Amino acid sequence: MRKPETIERLYLDFDGFFASVEQQCDKRLRDRPIGVVPFAGTDRTAVIACSKEAKARGVKNIMKIQDAKKICPDLILVPQKPELYRRAHNALLCEIETIISIDAAKSIDELTCILDDSGRRDPELLSSRIKSHIRQMIGPYITCSIGFAANRHLAKMACKAGKDATKRTGNYGNGLAIWHPHELTDHLFQVQLEDVPAVGRNMAKRLYKHNIYTTEALYNLQPKHMRRIWNSVTGERLWYALHGYDIQAQPQKRGMFGHGRVLPPEARTIHGAYEISRLLLTKAARRLRRENYYADGLSLWLSIRDGSSFHNMRLATVNDDQATLTALRQLWDKVIKEYPRGLTIFRVSVTLYDLSPANARQIDLLNNDDTTRQKWEKASTAIDDLNSRYSKTIVSLGEWKPPAGGHVGGKISYVRIPSPEDFW
Structure with missing residues (x-):
């Protein structure tokens, strides 16, 4: 190296x-x-x-x-x-x-x-x-x-x-x-342990248990020792990075497509949160199709007054709006059953996970790749093409009414740069 x-x-x-x-x-x-x-x-x-x-x-x-x-x-x-x-x-x-x-x-x-x-x-x-x-x-x-x-x-x-x-x-x-x-160590040893990328607060607590409290102590470990502490090759790669070796970033594998949003006060009911989650999932499914993936799972996460609520379900390796939105409705039915008197929801997130590339799609042997699903896929593709032509959402399954502040699916996180399509 x-x-x-x-x-x-x-x-x-x-x-x-x-x-x-x-x-x-x-x-x-x-x-x-x-x-x-x-x-x-x-x-x-x-x-x-x-x-x-x-x-x-x-x-x-x-x-x-x-x-x-x-x-x-x-x-x-x-x-x-x-x-x-x-x-x-x-x-x-x-x-x-x-x-x-x-x-x-x-x-x-x-x-x-x-x-x-x-x-x-x-x-x-x-x-x-x-x-x-x-x-x-x-x-x-x-x-x-x-x-x-x-x-x-x-x-x-x-x-x-x-x-x-x-x-x-x-x-x-x-x-x-x-x-x-x-002069690397002169600078490096002045950095707080928690400020080292790939350490952070949680990993620092693990390092404390190994009597490692400073960046200098971390630097003086052996690469295999760091690998054992991290329980992965990440620790060993960090050792080489801290010692000035030319470490290249590992290619990242796509693991999920999702969107989340803090809810405006008027949308913090089950009905209001459901309507926004429906728009968020539609945007996530569009990204799924643009990058040629199918999903085998859907999750719904809610931030509520007493903590959080999480539900997920398996999908039949799909990427069309009808299948994903139908699954979302079933997850919300579970929420309604769990909270029959309603609840206050502060944030909602939807995630499509367990991805399969379109050219490697495999469905369950007992789940026929029926003509109805194929029609819905073609319908979703046609909707995508029409929206792309006009650079905005002019056709969607169900009403398209973004909440106050907009930004349905177009919110910028610090780790993902949205494409223009995310704002349609």
Whole structure:
């Protein structure tokens, strides 16, 4: 396995991405504390992103709105605009590509690049060129932090360290950290154990049980020992990454298609949550078909006042709307039976799982691939084609009435970049 002798990777993380995009696009929000929220009109959800001005006042991401308002009374709440963030993401990548080729977009606000000779020789100049170009071509309110190191994993850690350092000095939006291999441990050992990617809070608790409390102690383990602690090859791969080896990300296998949504107050009944879950599942089934998969299972998860409620059921290896929506109705019938007096539902998620590629579809020997199912598949394909032609949902099974705030299936998570079709 190759161990680079110099920096070879760049990792870039946009600062407060959703909030900074809002400020760049709306002059009224600039230089003011803002919090991006799921939808307007309620204080019962959380701030999903906040501006640097809000962070300076103590507001944090995923903080309850009521708590955020207590410490920052003049906080401006801005409903999320996922389609705007997707377009901003694409525009930023296009501009960065004029400076350096992007190896991979790791999320909506993070990307990684492989350095060429000039980038390895002068990373400060490369960082300055990228930030200057974004400022000139996009605007000054979208800033980024950049980390350089021998591999992607270390570059990501360097990026976060640079971001944290600029926050402490009040120079927000100018993060830069360069971890040359010959001085790696000087930087690495200053990182908290919980902040190491692939560790996190839960794994840190397991490491504590092995008397490992610092990143230095983790670094000094043997690779096989780390493999035993993780109970998988992930631990051994992390050892090599922390020691500066050229570790490539493993190809990810598609495991599920799903969507979730925080419910507006008027939709927190069984009927309201069902209607939104129906739209979410329709979007998930469309993605299933676009990527040529079938599903063998469906799950429904509800966040309720006393915890959560979970139901799932097997499917007959299907991908059409009629089959998935029929199964969803059966799951909701179980919910009604379990809660005959009704309940308050705060969030709903639907997931299609146990996937099979379309070219490897296998159904139960006792389940005939009947003509009715084939007709429904053709109907779903025809609906997809028609919606694609007009770039919006004009045909659907059942009423198509998105809830307040919209974003049915188009919500941006930090780990998946939605396609334009997700917003139809």
